[in-house]
Amino acid sequence: MVIKGETIKLYIQTITGQDAFGADIVTEEAIEIPNVVISPTTQEAIINELQLYGKHSVYTLCIPKDDRNDWDNKTIEFWGKKYRSFGAIEQYMEHMLPLEWNKKVRVELYE
Numbered sequence: 001m002v003i004k005g006e007t008i009k010l011y012i013q014t015i016t017g018q019d020a021f022g023a024d025i026v027t028e029e030a031i032e033i034p035n036v037v038i039s040p041t042t043q044e045a046i047i048n049e050l051q052l053y054g055k056h057s058v059y060t061l062c063i064p065k066d067d068r069n070d071w072d073n074k075t076i077e078f079w080g081k082k083y084r085s086f087g088a089i090e091q092y093m094e095h096m097l098p099l100e101w102n103k104k105v106r107v108e109l110y111e
Contacts, residue, residue, distance in 0.1 A: 003099065005035035005062070011075040030077065033069065037062035037101060038078060045106075055086045055108045063103035065094050071105045083107035 009030040041057040090104040
């Protein structure tokens with residue numbers, strides 16, 4: 001059996017200018033990230049993250065080794081809903097893992 005992930009959308013923010021008050025004007029662009037494994041968060045992790053971050057984790061995403069995107073506090077879309085990443089991103093040494101993923105990102109329901 002081969003493990004195959006889903007294609008998800010990661011929203012990247014870019015500062016495109018400033019308004020009349022000097023505040024940044026930000027645009028969001030969705031990029032597709034293939035082969036992301038989506039797993040439900042365990043009950044123990046939900047309780048720990050609620051105590052640590054005040055966030056209710058719904059899923060943990062396993063990110064492919066070749067991905068170089070910033071996943072910190074980003075909007076992520078899959079299965080028709082939007083989520084928001086939070087907390088520390090766990091990253092493991094690529095050469096120590098036999099599978100295709102080396103990062104874990106926790107997300108909460110956003111929309």
